[in-house]
Amino acid sequence: EPEVTQTPSHQVTQMGQEVILRCVPISNHLYFYWYRQILGQKVEFLVSFYNNEISEKSEIFDDQFSVERPDGSNFTLKIRSTKLEDSAMYFCASTERPRAGELFFGEGSRLTVL
Amino acid sequence: DAKTTQPPSMDCAEGRAANLPCNHSTISGNEYVYWYRQIHSQGPQYIIHGLKNNETNEMASLIITEDRKSSTLILPHATLRDTAVYYCIVRPSMNTGFQKLVFGTGTRLLVSP
Numbered sequence: 001e002p003e004v005t006q007t008p009s010h011q012v013t014q015m016g017q018e019v020i021l022r023c024v025p026i027s028n029h030l031y032f033y034w035y036r037q038i039l040g041q042k043v044e045f046l047v048s049f050y051n052n053e054i055s056e057k058s059e060i061f062d063d064q065f066s067v068e069r070p071d072g073s074n075f076t077l078k079i080r081s082t083k084l085e086d087s088a089m090y091f092c093a094s095t096e097r098p099r100a101g102e103l104f105f106g107e108g109s110r111l112t113v114l
Numbered sequence: 115d116a117k118t119t120q121p122p123s124m125d126c127a128e129g130r131a132a133n134l135p136c137n138h139s140t141i142s143g144n145e146y147v148y149w150y151r152q153i154h155s156q157g158p159q160y161i162i163h164g165l166k167n168n169e170t171n172e173m174a175s176l177i178i179t180e181d182r183k184s185s186t187l188i189l190p191h192a193t194l195r196d197t198a199v200y201y202c203i204v205r206p207s208m209n210t211g212f213q214k215l216v217f218g219t220g221t222r223l224l225v226s227p
Contacts, residue, residue: 101205103160
């Protein structure tokens with residue numbers, strides 16, 4: 001069964017460092033999302049992406065965050081200068097039909113900022 | 115967005131049916147009810163969705179009341195692997211474009227032997 005894959009599964013970084021989280025969506029999906037979940041808290045929407053541009057972003061997704069799909073397969077989330085409060089699980093999701101509401105999530109990348 | 119209310123936790127014995135309620139009293143006519151679950155710290159997993167008719171798939175059944183103000187997700191024969199947090203989400207229909215899912219706190223279901 002096709003699945004969304006994310007790398008790395010866990011990354012530890014120092015505050016102020018840049019981090020790139022990578023996602024390979026399901027191959028025929030064209031709509032992509034990043035969500036995050038701080039330990040013990042809700043799953044929060046960060047950004048949605050379609051046709052090489054951001055469709056919607058949340059208040060969390062400030063200038064420190066960026067997304068791109070550089071090669072038609074990977075979908076990346078970059079955090080330019082990490083803060084302690086960026087420590088969380090980051091989930092990538094994709095869908096073939098956004099209006100249908102069935103999103104396929106990856107297993108997540110755990111980011112720990114020290 | 116319509117809001118949902120779910121009990122914070124529920125218990126179920128293995129092999130029995132798990133019935134997870136959700137209140138969405140402010141749901142509007144074009145909003146669907148979606149159910150997702152999250153096992154431990156894995157990514158959320160889609161279960162089922164519906165508008166007003168009851169729905170069933172290989173994972174679960176969804177019962178929506180006639181007034182659409184509440185629904186119940188039914189796992190007919192719960193297993194230990196069904197232990198997870200279950201999220202009930204309401205979301206505008208297919209004609210309103212690129213709508214994100216908004217997760218609440220969900221119901222933590224514990225299935226015991």
